[in-house]
Amino acid sequence: xxxxxxxxxxxxxxxxxxxxxxxxxxxxxxxxxxxxxxxxxxxxxxxxxxxxxxxxxxxxxxxxxxxxxxxxxxxxxxxxxxxxxxxxxxxxxxxxxxxxxxxxxxxxxxxxxxxxxxxxxxxxxxxxxxxxxxxxxxxxxxxxxxxxxxxxxxxxxxxxxxxxxxxxxxxxxxxxxxxxxxxxxxxxxxxxxxxxxxxxxxxxxxxxxxxxxxxxxxxxxxxxxxxxxxxxxxxxxxxxxxxxxxxxxxxxxxxxxxxxxxxxxxxxxxxxxxxxxxxxxxxxxxxxxxxxxxxxxxxxxxxxxxxxxxxxxxxxxxxxxxxxxxxxxxxxxxxxxxxxxxxxxxxxxxxxxxxxxxxxxxxxxxxxxxxxxxxxxxxxxxxxxxxxxx
Numbered sequence: 001x002x003x004x005x006x007x008x009x010x011x012x013x014x015x016x017x018x019x020x021x022x023x024x025x026x027x028x029x030x031x032x033x034x035x036x037x038x039x040x041x042x043x044x045x046x047x048x049x050x051x052x053x054x055x056x057x058x059x060x061x062x063x064x065x066x067x068x069x070x071x072x073x074x075x076x077x078x079x080x081x082x083x084x085x086x087x088x089x090x091x092x093x094x095x096x097x098x099x100x101x102x103x104x105x106x107x108x109x110x111x112x113x114x115x116x117x118x119x120x121x122x123x124x125x126x127x128x129x130x131x132x133x134x135x136x137x138x139x140x141x142x143x144x145x146x147x148x149x150x151x152x153x154x155x156x157x158x159x160x161x162x163x164x165x166x167x168x169x170x171x172x173x174x175x176x177x178x179x180x181x182x183x184x185x186x187x188x189x190x191x192x193x194x195x196x197x198x199x200x201x202x203x204x205x206x207x208x209x210x211x212x213x214x215x216x217x218x219x220x221x222x223x224x225x226x227x228x229x230x231x232x233x234x235x236x237x238x239x240x241x242x243x244x245x246x247x248x249x250x251x252x253x254x255x256x257x258x259x260x261x262x263x264x265x266x267x268x269x270x271x272x273x274x275x276x277x278x279x280x281x282x283x284x285x286x287x288x289x290x291x292x293x294x295x296x297x298x299x300x301x302x303x304x305x306x307x308x309x310x311x312x313x314x315x316x317x318x319x320x321x322x323x324x325x326x327x328x329x330x331x332x333x334x335x336x337x338x339x340x341x342x343x344x345x346x347x348x349x350x351x352x353x354x355x356x357x358x359x360x361x362x363x364x365x366x367x368x369x370x371x372x373x374x375x376x377x378x379x380x381x382x383x384x385x386x387x388x389x390x
Contacts, residue, residue, distance in 0.1 A: 025067030117215030
C-alpha cells in the first residue's frame with residue numbers, strides 16, 4: 001500500500017489528467033446502457049428507435065475506446081516516470097478548449113435566434129413570427145414545394161388556415177370541425193384533398209378548418225385553439241393529434257410555451273450550444289421529461305374542455321408507426337391515460353411514409369381519417385346540437 005502511494009505521488013500532472021479523463025469516459029460508457037437510453041433519449045419522428053439505439057451504441061463504443069486509449073497513454077508516464085507536459089501546458093490546453101466553447105456560444109448569439117422547430121421560416125409552407133404563438137402560416141398565401149417526388153400546392157386563406165386553393169376560404173359561420181396540430185395534421189407533402197381534415201370533411205359532409213401549423217408543439221396547438229375557437233359560430237368537433245415523438249419539441253422552451261399549469265411563458269433559450277446539442281441527440285433530463293408529459297396531458301385535456309364548453313365533441317388521434325417501441329408506449333400511456341382524454345390509436349405501416357420526408361403518406365392519412373370518422377359514427381358524435389354562444 002505504501003509503495004502504491006509513493007508511486008501515485010510521483011505521477012506527473014499529465015498522467016493524472018489522463019487517468020481522470022480515461023476513468024470518466026469509461027464511467028460514461030458504462031452508464032449509457034439500455035435503461036439510461038430509454039429514460040433519457042426521446043423518440044424521434046424521423047428516426048426509427050432501432051436506429052437511435054444503434055447511434056447510441058456507436059457513441060458508447062467511442063467513449064469506451066477513448067477511455068481505454070487515455071489510460072494506455074498514461075501508462076508510460078507512470079511506469080517510466082516520464083513527466084510529460086507541465087501543469088502550465090495542461091492548463092493552457094484546458095483554457096483553449098473553454099475558449100472554443102465560449103466562442104461557439106457567442107457566435108450562436110450573433111444571428112437572430114429562431115426556435116428549433118422554426119429554423120426555415122421561408123420554406124413552404126411559409127411561416128411568419130408571432131409574439132404569442134411563436135409562428136403561424138402566412139395568410140392569403142399560395143406556395144409550392146417539391147416533396148416525395150412531386151410538386152405539392154399549399155394554399156392558406158385570410159385566417160391562415162390551409163384550404164383547397166387560393167379561391168377558397170373558411171366560413172366562420174358554418175358548422176365546422178376544427179383540426180389542431182402540426183405538420184402531420186396540416187398535411188406535409190400531401191395535396192389538400194389527401195389531408196386528414198379534407199378526408200374527414202368529405203366523409204362526414206361538414207366543413208373542416210385546418211388550424212395546424214408546421215413545427216407546433218402540443219401546447220402551441222392549444223394556444224392556437226384558444227385564440228381561434230372563439231371565431232367560429234358553430235364548432236361541431238375538435239380533433240387534436242399526439243405522437244410520442246412530439247415530446248422532444250414539447251419540452252423545448254426556446255419558443256413561447258405553456259408550463260404544466262398552462263401558464264404562458266416567453267421564450268427561454270439559455271445556452272444556445274446546449275440547446276442545439278440536446279436537439280441533435282434527442283436528450284431529455286428526467287425533470288424536463290416529466291414536465292413535458294405533464295404539460296402535454298394538461299394541454300390535450302384543456303383542448304377537450306374547450307370543445308365541450310362550446311357544445312362540441314373532442315377527440316385526440318394518435319398515429320403509431322409500428323413497431324411501437326417501449327419508450328413510445330410509455331410516453332403515450334403517461335400522456336394520455338387518466339386525464340379523461342378521448343383518443344383513438346391508429347397503427348401505421350412504417351413503409352407508409354413519404355419518401356425522403358418521413359411524414360405519413362396519402363395512404364396513412366386515409367387510415368387516420370377513417371379512424372376518426374369511424375369513432376364519430378360509432379359514438380354518434382355528429383348528432384345535431386344547438387351551437388353554444390361564443
